Amino acid sequence: MSILKERESSRSPLIGADPAAHADLPAPAPHTEDELAALIGLLTLPKARIESVTIGHSRDTASRAAAEAFATAWTARGGTVLTTVSWPGTAASWLRPARRLTAELPDAWIMAAAPLGLAQLARRLRHSTDWDPARTYSFASLGDSRVPALAGDDVLHGLRGATADGGTWDVRHRWVTTYPPAEVTS
Numbered sequence: 241m242s243i244l245k246e247r248e249s250s251r252s253p254l255i256g257a258d259p260a261a262h263a264d265l266p267a268p269a270p271h272t273e274d275e276l277a278a279l280i281g282l283l284t285l286p287k288a289r290i291e292s293v294t295i296g297h298s299r300d301t302a303s304r305a306a307a308e309a310f311a312t313a314w315t316a317r318g319g320t321v322l323t324t325v326s327w328p329g330t331a332a333s334w335l336r337p338a339r340r341l342t343a344e345l346p347d348a349w350i351m352a353a354a355p356l357g358l359a360q361l362a363r364r365l366r367h368s369t370d371w372d373p374a375r376t377y378s379f380a381s382l383g384d385s386r387v388p389a390l391a392g393d394d395v396l397h398g399l400r401g402a403t404a405d406g407g408t409w410d411v412r413h414r415w416v417t418t419y420p421p422a423e424v425t426s
Contacts, residue, residue, distance in 0.1 A: 265355040265390075268298070268381035271306040274406030275380055278421065280313055282377055282400060282408060283348060290347040292320040296337070296361070298353040299326050306352035306379050314350075322346050329357050334364035342369040349376040351401075358382055359391040366395050373411070374398025383409035385416045 283290045293314060297307035304326070311321050322344045327337040338361060341349065349371065351358060358378075365371035378401035388396040388411045400410040406421035 265384070265386060266381070268300055268302040268306070268352065268354055268379070269404065270302045271309060271352070271379055272404045272406075274421070275402045275404050276306075276309055276313060278402035278406045278408055279310065279350070279377060279379065280317070281422075282402065283314075283319075284317075290319070292322050292344075292346045293348050293350050294322045294341055294344065294346040295324045295350045296341050296353065297324070297326050297351070298357045299328055300354055303352040303354065303379075303381070307350070310350055310352065327353075327357060327361060329354060331360070334361050335368060337361060338364040338369050338371070341365065342371050347375070351376060351378040351382060353378070353382060355382060355384055355387045356390070359387055359395075362391045362395050372398070377401055380404045380409075383416055383418065385414070387411075388414045388416065 283293075295307050295311055297303040307324060311324065315321060323340065325337050325340045327334070331337070342365065353361075362373065373396050376399050378399060380401065380403050382399070383401050383403060388399075394413055396411045397413055398411065400408065402408055403418060407419050409416055409418045
């Protein structure tokens with residue numbers, strides 16, 4: 241292994257700045273029924289073929305409740321939840337929750353989380369596991385353009401989620417694009 245690659249692989253994926261510098265990131269709000277329905281809708285698109293999921297959530301009340309509501313709705317549809325993993329707001333390395341999230345190979349990962357914690361965890365997931373953000377779906381709290389910027393270049397590329405009003409969003413490189421709710425025709 242070259243010296244450059246050795247340094248690259250041993251470099252910590254943690255965000256270097258003081259977490260207090262990101263205090264302006266909003267805390268997760270309680271999920272809405274429209275948001276939950278839109279998230280389930282993303283996972284059940286005709287060509288999605290998603291049956292098994294792993295759910296990850298930060299330990300705040302709103303994220304925990306969103307993860308529980310998703311698990312209930314998903315299993316009621318006949319889907320399988322392989323495992324549910326929580327993580328603290330701050331951690332020394334994020335390796336333990338990253339490994340638990342990727343211990344089994346789900347069809348998709350579901351994230352309900354505070355932005356800073358998810359950005360830290362996602363950096364560890366990309367650095368140390370086979371996690372794929374393009375197979376990851378989230379609640380509205382992560383649909384903020386500051387999240388992919390904080391996580392770093394392409395760490396969250398492909399992540400998508402639902403908005404509180406039932407719309408959707410996706411991450412392309414460092415950009416978050418939001419789409420309005422689909423119109424229902426009678």
